[in-house]
Amino acid sequence: MWRCARLSFWPCDGRGVWDKGSPSLARRSIGVCYGVKGNNLPPWHEVVQLYASNNIPAMRIFYPHHDVLEALRGTGIGISLDVEGQFLPSFASEPSVAAAWVKTNVQAFYPAVSFKFITVGNQVALREMRYILPAMQNIYAALSAVGLDHIKVSTSVRRDVLGLSYPPSAGAFSSAMEQYMAPIVQFLAKIGAPLLASVFPYFTYVHNQEGIDIDYALFTSPGTVVQDGEHSYQNLFDAIVDALYSAMEKVGGSTVRIVVSDSGWPSAGAPAATKDNARAYVQNLINHVSKGTPKRPVPIETYIFAMFNENEKTGDEIERNFGLFEPDKSPVYPITFS
Known part of the structure; x- marks a missing residue:
């Protein structure tokens, strides 16, 4: 059982024990993405202990790192596990290749590790989209063959799969993406799985910046910014999700x-990337997702990006400054999870 601690995701029952058994509570859980692109990060078992001691009930990992999976045994931490992009073709x-991957990386650790999602493709480029649906189908078939089809198979997409996003009710896949996204979405509907979405109002x-007020991005607008028929939008996150x-x-x-597979705000590396802004966004995101969006006012399972500042990530400086924690496990900025 989860015990009340300083960072808490689950409502306390008054006896010092956190209730994590209700499906409705599970749907509004806040997980955290765990990336490992750093040469100074804590050992795997210490990271898992950091999740547990802070009552973080779910983790996303970007490839099946067996040391991490071993450390997760018996913790009850829910896992969203990505399939490595190079294996998609x-x-x-080859269904047998997908089955072997499931056997090695999922079945070998189940039920001691609590798998929630298998993410087949993470923000895949257009030229590789043709692989996603058949890969998802083969992973799903492999899971079903060993009685693990309760583990949801999906893919993670960015906002740029949309050709139209404003107003949210006009949201539509781009003509280039629709040929791939339509059958993917229909497959998800058939198997009862969510679409995973990477949602970053920061970008x-x-x-x-001339057309969007930062308050709209940070959940701090004092009133409606976008009126879309009967739906009023006070923040950009909701507008993206509803599109x-x-x-x-x-x-x-x-x-x-929709499950939000990753969302966050950098704390350094650009003028808008400050600890104050990062804290405002992440805290407001945590407080908000239990309410859902104007179009779908139900809790949104959401994964914050990311657990640590990772000093070996490439690209702009902001990419190394999305973490909630420093590599020494101290908080980058204070956050209250509730």
Whole structure:
């Protein structure tokens, strides 16, 4: 059982024990993405202890790191596990390869490790989208063959799969993406799995600072910014998520829910990337997702990006400054999880 601690995701029952058994509570859980691109990060077992001691109930990892999976045995921490991108072509064409991956990386650790999602492709480029659906189908078939089809198979997409996103009700997949996204969404509806979405208002804001107020990106707007029919939008996160919902509805995915696979704000490396802004965004995100969006006012399972500042990530400085924690396990900024 989870015990009350200083960072808490689950409502306390008053006896010092956190209730994590209700499906409705599980749907509004806040997980954290765990990346390992750093040469000064804590050992795997200490990271798992950091999740547990802070009552973080879910973790996303970007490839099946067996040391991490071993450390997770018996913890009850829910896992969203990514399939490595280089394997997508072989998974798509060879069911036996997908089955072997499931056997080695999922079945070998189940039930001691609590798998929630298998993410087949993370923000895949257009030229590789043709692999996603057949790879998902083969992974799902492999899980089903060993009685593990309760583990949801999906893929993670970015906002740029949309051709239209404003207003949110007009959300639609781009013509280039729709040929791939429509059958993916229909498959998700068939198997009862969510679409995983990477939602970063930070990047939308910095690419259009003249047209977007930072308060709209940080959940701090004092009132409605966008009125879309009966729906009022006070933050950019909701607008992005609802545009994706609208796009799915247009291709037969009205029953598919969205799980936010990663969302965060950098704390250094650019003018808008400050600890104050990062704290505001992440704290407001945590406080907000239990309410859902104007279009879908139900809790949104959300994974914060990321657990640590990772000093070996490439690209702009902001990429190394998305962490909630420093490598010494001290908080980058204070956050209250509730």
